[in-house]
Amino acid sequence: MSEDWITVRAGQQALQQIRQQGLQESDIELLLGASGGPKWFVLQGLDRYLFGEFFAARQRPLNTLGTSAGAWRFASLGQADAVAASDLFCQLYRRQRYSARPDANEITGEALKLLDSYVPDNIIPEILAQNRVHHHMIVARCRGRLTASDGRRQALGLLGSAAANSVNRRWLGRFFERIVFHHPQANTQFAKIWRDLPTQHVPLSVDNFKPSLLATGSIPLILHGVRDIPGAPIGTYRDGGITDYHFDLDFSAVDGLVLYPHFNQQVIPGWFDKRLPWRRTQGKRWPNVVLVTPTEAFLRRLPYGKIPDRTDFAKLDADTRFAYWQQAVDAGRWMADQFHDWLSSGRIKQKVQPW
Template sequence: MVAIHNNAPALTLRAGTDAIAHLREYGLRAGDVDIVPGAAGGPKALGINGLDQAVFGDFLPRAPRRRTLIGASIGSWRFAAIAMGQDPAKGLARLAELYTCQRFPKGITSREVSHRCAAMLSDLLQDRDQHILHNQNYRLVIVVIRSRGLMARSGGLGLGLGLAGLIGTNFFSRQATGLFMERGLVYPDGSPLPVGPLNDFTTHHISLGAENLRAALLASAAIPMVLDGVTGLPGAPDGVYRDGGMLDYHLDLPYQSRGIVLYPHFTDRVIPGWFDKPLRWRNGDPKRLRRLLLVSPSREYLASLPHGKLPDRTDFKHYLGDDAGREAYWRKAVGESQRLGDEFLELVESGKLMDRIQPL
């Protein structure tokens, strides 16, 4: 689909203090980007597919180097699609189409949703697991949580009570949610991760290999009550592993970048945990994000889309019984997102990027 261009800015750009200083002196150079986060957000990823294709299919390949991709939930799937072959844009397009074609009838069980997502992952990766594990340019980090207490229940009332306790606890103290979940970072052995000490929550560092790649990707997207958790993640402490976005929704981590942390994102706000979404006072730590450049759709761009928003999980309910209508809407959003990528590349090449950057 050909994107519709207009004069309104399609992108919002925000940056941390050190990133602003770096960009003011050097501009945005592909070789300076060493970390890319990928947030949880389900179908919202389709709404920035064109931006992802521009970043990974055009901009970053101009200066190949070892980069760390840290993804939670759909963020980890985006990065797997990027790292699985020689053509990141093709992998991203395939992920968008596979996700768009998923159909979930009313009353479907979490077990059946899990089976369908596993089949989708198999269709996406095919036999390219080793490409991901041994990619010379991209080192994948998959973010999961290890469930504690009632959050480790398989479903029903027990898990529901665990979620209620987690939500209530989080309102008063994000740190206290460690009673319900622990962080898991699944990545290949080798050099240390480019993040500072993670003292906020118990964190497990888990070796990523062929035996647990797919299980880790499924765990990272396992929304409680929607998908089943993954039990017995190979190489990890015993437990039930679920969606990493519950704890690290927008990956507010202490990045240790020597250049720029480039963040193609769904929104211009960094929200620490999934349950922090309605808590407007709880945002990312500026000290952790001082080298971050966040690139997201502008309000004007969102207003131009059908329903005035990016695709999201509520669309399954809104279009219940009309899968063809939802699929058409999502494909239009994917097509329109080429505007995001076009504008990003134009800002980089014109040298006008600094004119648009706001403080984070």
């Protein structure tokens, strides 16, 4: 390949380890998946490689942590054929079609149909019984006006929480509580990372797996919140990206490396931090994280010179959007091929950069 399609950056601990011995699946303790809607399409090639080949011989449980689209991606893991499940999710998401002015009822209804096709009820016991992958998915439990179903009260609550967050990220805890739904056999080794916001942990079950997965992608004002998830505290639950958009947790407490395939070279802590350029997660905060992102050269090769995003629903007609998103998925295979080449050849030792 004449150009690099990926950039691999690592915190100091991970950088030193990779430069000395490369990167093997046994080094990875945690796999991260961020919020971002259709932005994940460029990562689907990497998902296919990781789910189907890189982690194929793994002997101990792989922990995953995802919010919104990241959690939905990882629901492929634990199914009998994780690659086929990822392909199905990608196809179902790519082919979503809405009316000219869809409301929350329509969008929530389409999300439920997608979820039922992607994770049928009979698959959930299989995901929970297996011990190869320990899922963790984050959902935001609302407080105050944010529990309301009407748009005006929600909007006021969002404005208040955004203002509080702009002053101090910890103040976001006055409006949202982080709920971590986790595999029933997951251990508590990540207890130290949840120090920034009020957090509770709830075991995943047959009754709450799909409601929590729906909730972690329930964007305020776009989809309806999910009420009273079984096994969790009573309340209204919304998109996990509100508290943990790209994450800002203390992963130094994780005993091993954290692999983070990400669509953006910037890591934005929470949903309200997108317009706060001074609030970004840096490598010095994450000494054991390995961040894999597309390069500028990759982005230039995409239609419109960008990765897909939710604005495409409004800006493009359905057929144009379908074609564009398919091109983004196809291009993402270049990233996967290059990552595989660097790992198998040992070139990752030279290619990894300090973050």
